[in-house]
Amino acid sequence: MAKRRRVRWDRVAMVFGPLLLLIIIICVSCGGSNKSKKSPSEISAEQPSSMDIVEQTVPLQSQPEMTDTTVPSGTSVTAAAADPAVNYKQELIVVIDAGHGGNDSGALNDPNNPTRMEKDDVLRLAQATKKAFEKYPNIRVIMTRETDVFVELKDRCSIANSAGADFFISLHRNSALTGDGVEIWINNDAGGDNTMDKLLATYIMELLKEVGISQDRGIKSGFRNSSSNEQSNNYYVNRNTDMPSCLVEMGFMSSETDNQNFDTHLEEYADAIATAVVELVTDRNLFEVETIQ
Template identity: 30%
Template sequence: MQTRLKTLFVSIIITLTVSLSANAQKNADKFIVVLDAGHGGKDPGNLGNGYREKTIALNIILKIGAALEKIPDFKVIYTRNTDVFIELRERAAIANRADADLFVSVHCDSYTNQAHGAGTFVMSLSKSSQNLNTAKKENEVIYLEDNYEEKYSGFNPNKPESLIGISAIAEENLDNSILLANIIQEKMVKLKRKNRKVKQDVFWVLHNTYMPSVLVETGFLTYKKEGAYLNSKKGQTEMAKAIKDGIVSYKKQIYGNIVDNNYIIKTEDVETVSEEKIINKIIYKVQIAASSKKLEPKSYNFKGLNEISREKEGSLYKYFYGYTSDLNKIKSMQSEAKQKGFKSAFVVAYKEEKRISLQKALNSVSN
């Protein structure tokens, strides 16, 4: 009897091992996206004009997921796909356990006046009182969790200093989070939604994720016309498509060919930009693209733009336009890059050849 049980036990282990190995191989080449519908269960979210944020967010997430699941190289994981309560920390943990490539959280906003429009947030530090109001509302759900004092170490979403004190997401993920946020924002604005732009702030749901992560505020339920739109099947379908298209475009930009011509050049060493050596000053560049493709930093590979530089980070190559300590000049170069077709171009900053956050650079200059 013992021998037969041992044989059965070994057989089960072998079957599980083979199954897990097969699943691992099956998912090895998949682009994993974790979709997070804000709130849920005992947490309804905001109830502007009688609408339920938790229901609208879930409907949009399920539509995004259904569309992505039709694309062979995508794998979708939901933090929730029903009306259940999921703790903020667990939402991030789900993404981390899955070793996801992206984390996208969907919400609806509210305010006391006629504020409206769609906006996208990434994890960072911000002292903007308006941004902090949004962050505070989305973070207050921790009070519904058991033992929240223990889990969140005295964190108080009602105190701005508590929000500001949280450490920012890893810098390398922040870059790609901003890229994803810009692409999604562009897609939403094409629906003739008021552009509330990409902002950086402190959200617990983004705080502990180890991959590029964004939080999308699809609109304000408290604004009558917008609330009705987001509560409608048409509105939810359009918003879901915009976010889905943003995710797909991001993947193409990161892992596909970033140029519109056939010049994929094999190169020996990176061509350094003709640059002014500015000691102990903030240097600005415009990040125009990131890709797994290694391209020679020449103007013919980047739609005629000169002053191109390239940096390698992990398996990605990042491409930059410009090199200056003049903030006005770099903003002008960012506009030029966007006019050339690099719609998601954004400004980055360096100090003593080390990458720093743009907020830190601006604070340093103003002090």
């Protein structure tokens, strides 16, 4: 009787062992496939993000096109340019500021026998520059004056600030009795980051040089005859505008060479200024410029 009750474990194992093994394999394979398989929603959520990365890196790759030689040392890519998520604006606004006007004639070619006034020259250049921008339909130019009128410096700045302009370019001609050449003034960095101002001025200078100027007198920061690097020592229009700005001294009123260059190359200079802005925003991926063919 005792023999009958004995369980034959070896037989039990032979019968149920493979069955148990089969159940374990099925369970493991089901569990494994659940982990590796993504639900349709997981897949669709992942795909756009990987596409975003591709889209974001493409514009940045074009940045090295900017030649380092034209960038002053110490400048770096701005946060806006480096930000791959930057959204292009619909319209770029550029303020062209013809210096002086009305009772304020600015510099004269000859103080004893003036036949030429700075206020007239810079108005001509401003008007030509406005025209040069016309081939770019999504760039809007705002002029601080279009006729021979006096405009206060603070009004010139508030025109630009209230329009939310992207760039402010003030046009002048130099007043010293001797000397020649073009110089461009920007804010010193006491008031904050002047990287974009420097780039704007550099692009303008490079393109003016391609047209031809008597001398490149440099990109200068601050205010003439001031060595102090304080915010107060900047040109008023540079100091009080909220956007990147520069003040271009388009040669000396007292220089025959500069006057001749000014008259001969007026439209080319205007074109150079417009092209400088277009190239700057394009190189830095700040704005997508449309062009009328």
